[in-house]
Amino acid sequence: MKAIYELFLAILSDSASDEERTLFQKEMTQPENQALFEKVKAIWNESSNLQGYHKVDQKRAFAELNRKLEAKKRDRKRFFLTSGISVAASVLLMIGLFTWIQFGNTPQNAVIAVQTELGNRTLVYLPDSTKVWLNSLSQLSYSNTFGKDSREVKLTGEGFFEVTHSDVPFVVDVKDFQIKVYGTKFNVSAYKEDPEVLTVLQQGSIGINSPGMKEIKLEPGQMATFQKKKKQFLLAEVNPGEYSSWTSNKMYLHEEDMGSLARKLERKFNVDIEFYPESIAQEIHYSGVFDVENVEEILDAISLASELNYKKEGNHYLIKRN
Incomplete structure (x- = not known):
């Protein structure tokens, strides 16, 4: 018998045989399977956020999901669900969509993360239509409730943002500080190994908030350099297009x-x-x-x-x- 996750995949991808559909109906008589199917379905639906730009290899990703869950279900109640973006034929994915979910909780606790591997870049569309270009070795994560009461994302590495205007605040967390966005285009370089975090505003308005400091408002053409060792910011006038030139x-x-x-x-x-x-x-x-x-x-x-x-x-x- 196929693993239940493979059965779910066949149903969700509309590729199930008559035999599999009959088996699915039988499995759905069990309350625990109903709950599990809803959780896997939620992950499947989340992956559609990225399909407009990348071809999401859901079959391959859910095969990996099945392997990991089967290996861990005997001794763990928390599982690592992975939906991969198949852009290049690397191990499972070139850029990963990682979703953590605590079985027994509701899917609203899920966190989605897009990650680029060494030497690769990608364009991500967020649920509010905000566009984010991610540079090599970068990760962007956000809750699957993004856009309802808040629009907060976490960034490591480098990203260029085109933020869609909304009454809901947009916040970028780069560990050392937060960037509050008011509808704008800006670039952030926040690699862990670099001694500085660079925030460059191209258009619109952003505010930088760090504990114990007054908010720093940037105007287009300004760059805020956060020096990690000194824990201080420096402001400078720059050509913002040069700092986002990596996208081209x-x-x-x-x-x-x-x-x-x-x-x-x-x-x-x-x-x-x-x-x-x-x-x-x-x-x-x-x-x-x-x-x-x-x-x-x-x-x-x-x-x-x-x-x-x-x-x-x-x-x-x-x-x-x-």
């Missing part, structure tokens, strides 16, 4: 040190970059614009503009002085 596969540099550039290249191209001596990472700075297509083209350009060269071994690049 470009990279702008403004007196950027090699260490910062290397982190961007590692995330974009899934490579490892090492400096010898390590001081190169902080001593050398660059300004310019790159079409981000090939890591070696960028490294070649840097080598021509400086006294550096690089050696490649697989996905590892050693950068050193000439």
